[in-house]
Amino acid sequence: MRTEKINVASITRIEGKMNVSINLDEEGNVAQAQAQLLEFRGFEAFLCGHHASKALLITPRICGVCPVPHHLASVKALENGLGLEPPRPVAMLRELMLACEHVSDHLLHMFVLAGADLLLPDLPLAQRGLPTIYATYPQVLRQVVSMRNVTQTIISAFGVQAVHPNAAVPGGLNKGMTEAERQRFLKGVRQVKETLLKLCDELWFPRLRKAMQDYAGLGRLDTYFLALVSDDRMALYDGTVRIIDPGGSVAADFPAGAYLDHIGEKNINYSYAKAACLPSAGASDGMYRAGPMARVNAAGVAGTEQAGRLMEKFRSGFGQVAQETLAQHFARYISAVYAIERAEQILADPGITEWEPAAPAEYKAGEGVGIVEAPRGLLIHHFRWDDDGYIRAANIITPTNANAGAIDFSLKQVAVRSIRSGQVDREKLEHEVGIMIRAYDPCISCATHALSMEEDLFGINILDADGNLHRK
Amino acid sequence: MKRKATLAIQDLCACDGCEVAMADMGHVLLDLLDDKVDLVYAPLFMSARDYGEVDILMLTGVARTEEDIADLRQVRQRARYIVAFGSCATFGGIPGLANLHEQATLLETAYQNAPSLRTGEKTIPDELLSALTGEILPINAYVDVDFSLPGCPPPPRLLADFLERVLKQVTLKEK
Ligand code: SF4
Secondary structure (H helix, E strand, C coil), rough: CCCCCCCCCCCCCCECCEEEEEEEECCCCCEEEEECCCCCHHHHHHHCCCCHHHHHHHHHHHHHCCCCHHHHHHHHHHHHHHCCCHHHHHHHHHHHHHHHHHHHHHHHHHHHHHHHHHHHCCCHHHHHHHHHHHCCCCHHHHHHHHHHHHHHHHHHHHHCCCCCCCEECEEECCCCHHHEEEEEEHHHHHHHHHHHHHHHHHHHHHHHHHHHHCCCCCCCCCCCCEEEEECCCEEECCCEEECCCCCCCCCEEHHHHHHHHEEEEEECCCCCCCCEEEEHHHCCCCCCEHHHHHHHHCEEEECCCCHHHHHHHHHHHCCCCCCCCCCHHHHHHHHHHHHHHHHHHHHHHHHHHCCCCCCCCCCCCCCEEEEEECCCCEEEEEEEECCCCEEEEEEEHHHHHHHHHHHHHHHHHHHHCCCCCCCCHHHHHHHHHCCCCCCCCCCCCHHHCCCCCCCCCCCCEEEEECCCECCC | CCEEEEEEEEECCCCCHHHHHCCCCCCCHHHHHCCCCCEEEEEEEEECCCCEEEEEEEEEEEEEEEHHHHHHHHHHHHHHEEEEEEEEHHCCHHHHHHCCCHHHHHHHHHHHHCCECCCCCCCCCCCCCCEECCCCCCCCCHHHHHHHHCCCCCCHHHHHHHHHHHHHHHHHHHH
16 A cells, blocks of 8 residues: 655654654544654665675765764674674763763753754744754854864774774774873863753753643653663673663563564564564564664663763653653653763773774674664664675664664554544644654665655645544 | 855755765855855755755765666756766766666675575565666766766865855856
């Protein structure tokens, strides 16, 4: 069944392209809501036949918004299969790159992509975006740019270019950090921490609180959560994978290599994204979410000072396990603060400047899994290669695959608020769908890494019970 | 004061890294917005759904569907200068690697052979399938471009220099 489209709605400011289709039942009420991710690219297929070492350069191109976690998940997968363990300074510098990417990416989302809704709630939807934010809050945007400049420069210091990095090799990094750089970056990172906390205290957080009141309960649903933890603390680069059940208890802790025992995927016939699930808990019950809120829900404690303080505040508001969809914004703020504090901790250690070039890796037939926390959540790379090191099979599960199922459920819940007995409040619908979807911060390029079907940016289709376009 | 040049950034099948490189121009980008550039369309950064006629159109990514090609065929008259922005648009880039495989292989790998797929969950999505292009080509196969700026993505500084030049061209022609 191919659905037609009516009016393209303005759900922009997400990474990639998505349509929303809403099916009505006989009475004209919402029967089903579907997010259609409209890209397909075939990375798993075209990685095959390339030398495994090339995966490090190919996989970042899955996503220009979060290339570092793809780069690092790939190198960890190779090391896992080659039996290599990078020296401690290397692991720390990689974590530093990843932490900086989290900060850059969260800043972009907090102050521009979703930020437009928080900072310009009175402006008509179509006018919200970078130029109007800049026109209204020039100093704020200047500060955001200065902060991103620090974190992107740190990534570029090892990676040649922050997008797309070329930094890691199996067992090492192409380049180390000098003591002078370390001191300069440490100063920069401290400045970022200060600015971020101040800006959020004074402006961003009060706006979020207001939005959470205005849209209370929007898209709420109960799910499992999946995130990396390390000794019960939040973790980005290394740790065990933890499953939290909808009630907030730990359902499982497992190492990267065991992911196939816990995580499954199913195809969605209306979307190019596969939906990840936890098969042991059944299809829709096994729906899980990944991302900042999963990281906050999964960890017992943050492990850094300011993030810890914010996490207590978060828990006092939402309990042991937060399920409110809009709480994801708050969690993203915690995640940004955690990441900048981790960057500071790492840079404060003079030991990270000890660097030696890694010996070239020797390939024989092997297989490996690499898992890291991308800004949007748990990212899994899995490669198998032959005796000469050429990739024979690849599997990639991204955080937006994890959230695909949850987004559909949240959508239905949102649609019900503006559709009753065939009457559609279109303005409200488009507006709330956008607000809800951006809370997930989906990355369509990542979720559909697997072809690329392009259609309009974002459309909302409403179909009646016979599958015909509903126009009202 | 001189009129600002209007700029649209339209992405095809892309990774959005080219847009992020533009964001990474940082203060230079904001300076341009101050007095030289009127950004009218860039879906990653703003909600505007369309653009009318612009001075500069930057196209990123590759055409992956017949619909993309149809889109490309009608942008020429809407822009004074068209830029193939990034290696994807200029050469086909990393998504062009798909040319090495049959389309069926691409689909089967993703939707039937992935080890994490549950049994009984292996139907290839079809509800939306509109025709994929058989081959990925540089965008100048479909539309005349005035400038090509390769790089995956072009480094922010190069991008800044490039924009400076194109903007000069725009104002020069105005006199
Ligand atoms: S050229 Fe590179 S950075 Fe730009 S869209 Fe293509 S893959 Fe992404």
